[in-house]
Amino acid sequence: MNYTLHQLQIFLEVVKQESVTRAAEAMHMTQPALSIQMRNFQQQFDRPLMEVVGRKIYITDFGKEIAEMAGRVVKEAQEIKFQTKEYSGELSGSLKISVVSTGKYVMPYFLAEFLDLHHAVDLQLDVTNKSLVVESLKQNQVDFALVSVRPDRMDLESIDLLENKLYMVGNKEQFDADRPFIFREKGSATRKGMDEFLKSRKNRKRLELTSNEAVKQAVIAGLGYSIIPLIGTKHELENGDLFIIPTEGLPIKTMWQLVWLKGKRHSPAAKAYLEFLSERKEALAKLHFEWYM
Structure with missing residues (x-):
């Protein structure tokens, strides 16, 4: 067999991501370059490491065994590198x-x-x-x-x-009671803080999105209002895309x-x-x- 450490790392990333495209992004490679390396790696074995059904990658049982061994090899290789650095007095x-x-x-x-x-x-x-x-x-x-x-x-x-500070924000300076609130998904810290703040109020219809960035863009587009961390809104506030709505009981601080x-x-x-x-x-x-x- 004639595989390289880099090919082992690529294979492990494909296993982790279950996607060649996402693995290429994580490895900072082009998708064609990563696919070539994966094809060369697969050629070292007479049994398939993975199967593609539709657009989804499935790792075979044999592939999972190889991934487990590859993980140990990559870890040991990293330890060799780190030990070499430590012997030279360099933090690694x-x-x-x-x-x-x-x-x-x-x-x-x-x-x-x-x-x-x-x-x-x-x-x-x-x-x-x-x-x-x-x-x-x-x-x-x-x-x-x-x-x-x-x-x-x-x-x-x-x-x-x-400190983390959460404020009510909208794409206009005035609050419009007819527009809905936009929530993060359940389980997020932002959602927990928003639920606590709004539990005593009569909430209008709500939208629910899965990231603060998605919520922020929805607010900018005028879909409604939200309570979001100030930390991720600097440029939008400076550009006038977002406005802080002064609200009693806010900011929430964690x-x-x-x-x-x-x-x-x-x-x-x-x-x-x-x-x-x-x-x-x-x-x-x-x-x-x-x-x-």
């Missing part, structure tokens, strides 16, 4: 962080300087919905998670990064927190990152979020 390793969707406006600003200081540290940043973030914590699949509302019934430690399982044994990279945040988080918040604070 990987940081795995899961971030709720709105956290994409926050987390990168608390990472960039650390990664500039430590070029041998690899970052895996997964931006997803709250339920998957919580599940990754429960399964101990990540070093840290960024949340604005602490998950229930989990024994966690945390460090506060930035805290962006980096959380991890209590008692977790951190890698050297994760320990270094916590030390970095303890020293630099206030300065970074002031540098990047002065408009917001």
Whole structure:
């Protein structure tokens, strides 16, 4: 057999994404280039690794076995690289962080300087919905998670990064009682805050969307009003696409927190990152979020 480490990484990404297109995007490759590598990898085996039915990819049982072994090989290869860096006195390793969707406006600003200081540290940043973030914590699949509302019934430690503020917004300065509210999906922290705020009011017909970005665009288009985190609205407010509607009882305030399982044994990279945040988080918040604070 004559497969490469890169082909193993590509195959694992296809298995994870269950899509060649999404795998190519995640690997920063063109779809044709990734397909060629996958075809060359498949040619190493006399049994199919996956099947395509319609437009959906299904991993065969044999493919799942190969993916499990490939995962171990890739992990060991990463450990060799990290150990080589550590022997030279350079901080290395990987940081795995899961971030709720709105956290994409926050987390990168608390990472960039650390990664500039430590070029041998690899970052895996997964931006997803709250339920998957919580599940990754429960399964101990990540070093840290960024949340604005602490998950229930989990024994966690945390460090506060930035206040989270939710305001009523619309595409006009005045509130029109005939227009509906636009909600996030159930389970999101934004939806929880909105439900709490509106529970004593008579709500008009509602729309429900699955991301803050989708809600924001719906509000800009004039479909209704919503209560959303201020952190992701800077440019829209500056451009006059959105307006904050002064409302009694708002803003709702929570805290962006980096959380991890209590008692977790951190890698050297994760320990270094916590030390970095303890020293630099206030300065970074002031540098990047002065408009917001």
